[in-house]
Structure formats: structure tokens, C-alpha cells
Amino acid sequence: MKPQGIAVLGATGSIGVNTLDVVARHPDRYRVVALSGHRQVDRLFEQACRFLPLYVVVADAASANALQGRLREQGLATEVLYGAAALERVAALSEVDVVMAAIVGAAGLPSAMAAARAGKKILLANKEALVVAGRLFMETVREHGATLLPVDSEHNAIFQSLPHDYAGNLDASGIRKIILTASGGPFRQHSAEALLQVTPEDACRHPNWVMGRKISVDSASLMNKGLEVIEAHWLFAAPPERIDVVVHPQSVIHSMVQYRDGSVLAQLGSPDMRTPIACALAWPERIEAGVASLDFFSMGSLTFEQPDLQRFPCLGLAFASLQSGGDAPAVLNAANEVAVAAFLEGRLRFVDIAKVVEATLAGVSLSASGTLAALLDKDGEARRFAANKVGSC
Ligand SMILES: NC(=O)C1=CN([C@@H]2O[C@H](COP(=O)(O)OP(=O)(O)OC[C@H]3O[C@@H](n4cnc5c(N)ncnc54)[C@H](OP(=O)(O)O)[C@@H]3O)[C@@H](O)[C@H]2O)C=CC1
Numbered sequence: 568m569k570p571q572g573i574a575v576l577g578a579t580g581s582i583g584v585n586t587l588d589v590v591a592r593h594p595d596r597y598r599v600v601a602l603s604g605h606r607q608v609d610r611l612f613e614q615a616c617r618f619l620p621l622y623v624v625v626a627d628a629a630s631a632n633a634l635q636g637r638l639r640e641q642g643l644a645t646e647v648l649y650g651a652a653a654l655e656r657v658a659a660l661s662e663v664d665v666v667m668a669a670i671v672g673a674a675g676l677p678s679a680m681a682a683a684r685a686g687k688k689i690l691l692a693n694k695e696a697l698v699v700a701g702r703l704f705m706e707t708v709r710e711h712g713a714t715l716l717p718v719d720s721e722h723n724a725i726f727q728s729l730p731h732d733y734a735g736n737l738d739a740s741g742i743r744k745i746i747l748t749a750s751g752g753p754f755r756q757h758s759a760e761a762l763l764q765v766t767p768e769d770a771c772r773h774p775n776w777v778m779g780r781k782i783s784v785d786s787a788s789l790m791n792k793g794l795e796v797i798e799a800h801w802l803f804a805a806p807p808e809r810i811d812v813v814v815h816p817q818s819v820i821h822s823m824v825q826y827r828d829g830s831v832l833a834q835l836g837s838p839d840m841r842t843p844i845a846c847a848l849a850w851p852e853r854i855e856a857g858v859a860s861l862d863f864f865s866m867g868s869l870t871f872e873q874p875d876l877q878r879f880p881c882l883g884l885a886f887a888s889l890q891s892g893g894d895a896p897a898v899l900n901a902a903n904e905v906a907v908a909a910f911l912e913g914r915l916r917f918v919d920i921a922k923v924v925e926a927t928l929a930g931v932s933l934s935a936s937g938t939l940a941a942l943l944d945k946d947g948e949a950r951r952f953a954a955n956k957v958g959s960c
Pocket residue numbers: 576577578579580581582583603604605606607608669670671672674692693694695718719720776777778779780781782840
């Protein structure tokens with residue numbers, strides 16, 4: 568069997584590194600064609616030396632020139648490209664069969680769309696692409712015969728728990744509800760007063776998962792779960808009222824599908840992203856991912872709670888934006904990206920993230936607009952509004 572060509576966009580991040588860990592276990596199956604990073608050029612250099620891609624992509628010309636020189640010194644033929652257009656180019660290369668979309672934030676949308684337009688097999692970690700442009704992204708996937716496989720652990724669990732021939736109709740498949748599990752994050756048991764004092768380091772200390780800083784803060788605010796509700800809506804054609812969120816602090820059950828006859832199918836596993844990555848890479852086959860089996864006897868109990876929307880309003884805001892439809896989720900996402908960046912830089916309190924998002928949803932005019940250009944314009948407008956709001960918090 569000829570190895571499949573893979574482009575890992577966001578290779579230097581948490582998902583990217585885990586993807587390369589799985590890929591390295593299967594040199595007979597996968598050949599790395601392209602890797603991208605943004606600021607972590609040293610890490611990208613090491614990855615290029617190990618995986619010998621045809622192309623690497625970095626943020627700017629200066630980094631590209633420096634990296635090209637270092638790679639030449641090593642005798643490597645890898646070509647270094649830079650900028651957003653280069654990400655779109657490598658996502659559509661004829662040598663690429665599979666694109667891992669693992670850039671964080673709305674910045675990952677154009678390259679994920681390019682992969683869809685080129686009819687690639689897309690392993691989607693970048694949930695923000697679906698939050699910003701879910702309808703358009705799903706239409707593009709269908710129109711160009713691309714294959715979309717969810718990598719986000721909850722959506723991968725749902726994908727595994729759905730009928731294999733699921734065609735986007737819950738009723739036709741006898742499904743009552745999609746049940747997303749949430750760990751509750753590092754502040755699950757914090758009082759409202761304690762939340763006033765938390766730091767970026769506290770927020771990035773997730774109880775179960777090791778992840779990038781932006782998604783870690785989203786998990787702490789429950790915005791991650793809100794983004795995942797919107798992601799599930801588009802991936803599985805599930806209306807908001809058919810999506811439930813259940814807090815499950817152990818992160819062993821990664822999500823569930825409840826059927827009409829009372830059955831609930833779930834996917835369980837250790838909290839290790841190599842499992843959903845390997846599942847998506849090899850589907851419908853199963854490959855070794857380097858993840859140990861669950862040890863049921865040492866696991867202790869699995870528990871469940873209601874999410875608390877008073878202390879964690881971001882989840883409610885995300886549901887409300889999904890109900891509003893149109894560009895409201897894009898506005899929610901843009902405001903959240905601005906607020907989270909400000910929090911991580913020490914310019915905003917944790918509790919003010921939700922306030923900035925709420926004010927932006929109320930302050931920016933919302934519309935039913937559908938084109939990518941209109942959504943990106945709205946994203947820019949929402950970012951400017953949110954940045955002003957951060958300044959006045
Ligand atoms: N981490 C996890 O376990 C999970 C992550 N996800 C989702 O996967 C995506 C990636 O998350 P994660 O790996 O944690 O994030 P990281 O912050 O660890 O990595 C992000 C990657 O994107 C690159 N990047 C950042 N900004 C830009 C930009 N403007 N243009 C191009 N590339 C950029 C980074 O480059 P560099 O580091 O070189 O600057 C890095 O390679 C997110 O959408 C997240 O929600 C979903 C489920 C689980």
C-alpha cells in the first residue's frame with residue numbers, strides 16, 4: 568500500500584505534536600508532505616529534520632529565510648514558505664491526501680476551507696472553523712467530495728457512537744440526544760468569589776488534559792463546551808435542543824449518543840488525544856496510538872453533574888449565539904479570542920471574558936450573512952469592538 572501524504576497544519580502545537588507521534592509509529596502508512604508552525608520555529612526545524620517534509624510553512628519572510636538556511640545546512644531539500652496563502656497552498660497540494668487542521672482559532676479557517684475545496688480527507692481539530700463558518704464549511708465539504716473526520720475528543724466519541732451510515736438525520740437514526748461531556752475544568756469547584764482571583768497559570772492547569780493555552784482557558788470558562796455545542800450542531804446536523812452538556816469530571820467518557828429505545832452508546836478512553844487522532848487517521852481501521860488500555864479497577868468512580876451557567880456564563884452565551892444563527896457564533900468566537908488573549912497577557916480578569924463576549928454580541932449588528940468574506944469582515948468588526956471593551960473593563 569502506498570503511504571498517504573499528510574499535511575499537519577499547526578504541527579508545533581499540542582495536537583500537531585500528538586499527530587506526529589502517531590504518524591511516526593506508522594511510516595508504512597503515512598508520509599509527511601507539509602508541516603506548519605507560526606512562532607515556534609526551532610520546534611518546526613526539529614520536526615522537519617525528523618520527518619523530511621517537502622514543505623514547511625512559517626509566519627513571515629524573516630523566519631522563513633532563517634529556517635531555509637538552517638535546513639540547507641542540514642542538506643535538506645525542504646522548501647520553506649510563509650504566510651496564510653502558503654497554508655492554503657499546502658492544504659491543496661496534489662501530494663497531500665490527508666490534512667490535519669490543528670491551527671488554533673479562526674486563523675485556521677482559510678486553510679481548512681482550502682483543504683475542503685481540494686476534496687481532501689480533513690482531520691478537524693480546529694473547532695473554531697466550524698464555529699465561524701459552519702454552514703459554509705459543511706457545504707464546501709459536500710460540494711467538493713471532501714471527507715471530514717472529527718478529532719475533537721467529544722466529537723470523535725460521538726462519531727464512533729453513531730451508526731456508521733449516519734446521514735445527518737437524528738430521527739431517521741433513532742437518536743434522541745447528543746450528550747457532550749465536559750470535565751468542568753480547573754475551576755469546577757471554585758466559588759464566584761474565588762473566580763475573581765484566578766491567574767492564567769491556574770486556568771491553564773487542566774485537571775485531565777495537556778493542551779494549548781487558548782483551549783485550556785476555554786475549558787476553564789466552559790466556552791470550550793459552548794464552542795463544542797456549535798461544532799456538534801454542524802458536524803451531526805443536531806439542533807441545539809437535541810444537544811445536552813453533562814459535567815463528567817474524570818474525562819473518561821468522551822461523549823455519548825442517546826437512542827430512542829433508551830440505549831446510550833459512549834466512547835471511553837484515557838484522556839490522551841492520540842486516541843481520537845489515530846481513530847480519524849486510520850478510520851475505519853484501527854491503528855496503534857501508544858495509548859495504554861483503561862484500567863477499570865484503578866479508575867474509581869465516574870460521576871456526573873449539571874453545568875453551572877451562573878458561574879460559567881460562556882456556555883449559555885454559546886447556546887444563545889447558536890439559537891440566533893447567522894454570524895452570531897462568529898462574533899462570539901472573535902470576542903472570545905480577543906478576551907482570552909487579553910486574559911493570558913494579564914490585561915483582563917478571568918470573569919471579564921464572559922462580559923466582553925456578552926457585550927460584543929449585544930454591541931455588534933448581527934446578520935444572516937453567509938459568504939466567507941462577510942463572515943471574516945464580521946470577525947474583524949467583533950475583534951475591534953471586543954478590544955475596546957477589554958480596555959474599559
Ligand atoms: N490540544 C488539544 O488537546 C485539543 C485541541 N483542540 C483544538 O485544536 C486546535 C489546536 O489546539 P492546540 O494544539 O491545543 O493549540 P496550540 O496553541 O498548542 O497550537 C496551535 C498551533 O497553531 C499555530 N498557530 C497559532 N496561531 C497561528 C496563526 N495565526 N497562523 C497559523 N498558525 C498559527 C501554532 O504555531 P506556533 O506554536 O509555532 O506559534 C501551533 O502550531 C484548537 O482549535 C483547539 O481548540 C481540540 C481538541 C483537543
